[in-house]
Amino acid sequence: MISRLVDRIVDTGAPIVVGLDPKLSFIPDRIKDKAFEEKGVSLEGAAEAFWQYNKEIIDSIYDIVPAVKPQIAMYEELGIPGLITFKKTVEYCKEKGLIVIGDIKRGDIGSTSESYAVGHLGSIKIGEETFRGFDEDFATVNPYLGSDGVKPFISVCNREDKGIFVLVKTSNPSSGEFQDRIIDGRPLYEHVGEQVEKWGLESMDGSYSNVGAVVGATYPEMGKVLREIMPHAYILVPGYGAQGGKGKDLVHFFNKDGLGAIVNSSRGIIAAWQNENYKQFADGQVGDAARAAVFRYEKRHCGCT
Secondary structure, X not given: OHHHHHHHHHXXXXXXXXXXXXXXXXXXXXXXXXXXXXXXXXXXXXXXXHHHHXXXXXXXXXXXXXEEOOEHHHHHOOHHHHHHHHHHHHHHHHHOOOEEEEEEEEOOOHHHHHHHHHXXXXXXXXXXXXXXXXXXXXXEEOOOOOHHHHHHHHHHHHHHOOEEEEEEEOOOHHHHHHHXXXXXXXXXXXXXXXXXXXXXXXXXXXXXXOEEEEEOOOOXXXXXXXXXXXXXXXXXXXXXXXXOEOHHHHHHHOOOOOOOEEEEEOHHHHOHXXXXXXXXXXXXXXXXXXXXXXXXXXXXXXXXX
């Protein structure tokens, strides 16, 4: 699967993943009003607003970016109607040729971990038929429980040609409370990075592994070290923009050939119509504003390719 993502990055020339993280506050009234008129002021109405909002963005960016990353928490907030929208969003993105990274951050052990992996990346046989759950291409995984929690995902990846991104050094301010703790003379995130590299050798796909890593743009020097520790891991880089990551910091996450990383931007693209830099779209042209934001993002900050 990682080879498909790399091919899409090369084809688009944009190492960008758009975070499809809808909030009602990001959605213009024209979309919300129509959704609430059709479905009522309810969870179902909000889920419909999410769906129509996502669809406008996807229709405007699918040909210029390689991947999207829906964060499942935004959809879970709306219960079952939200999860239905999550599934519809995944299916629609794949129809448009986009790689889908399910930002689910699952971490458990044994049969539970296997069920998470099957539900998001794999397939299940019921009677004589085979069915797929959410069916993302990649999923984010929390390694805190160790190999027992990660290896079931790797097994499904190998069986289904899918991939994962393992949390190594996250972008949030308090990540250092645990991740920076010194163990045997080195920070914990370096030990996790070494383990990601080892896990990755069990699932190689060309020059890179289907086992990637999450390393926040807010910690560029750590990213530089981790890039060396994990030569076969593609790095998913969150934390750019709203969380404080700067364009000049992104170069540390890439290899000399301009590959090796993909940078996430969420509200900076999907809510661009609300930004002063895109005031010409202030009447709620969410798709047009998102497309303009992608081009601006590429020009200013992705000279790294």
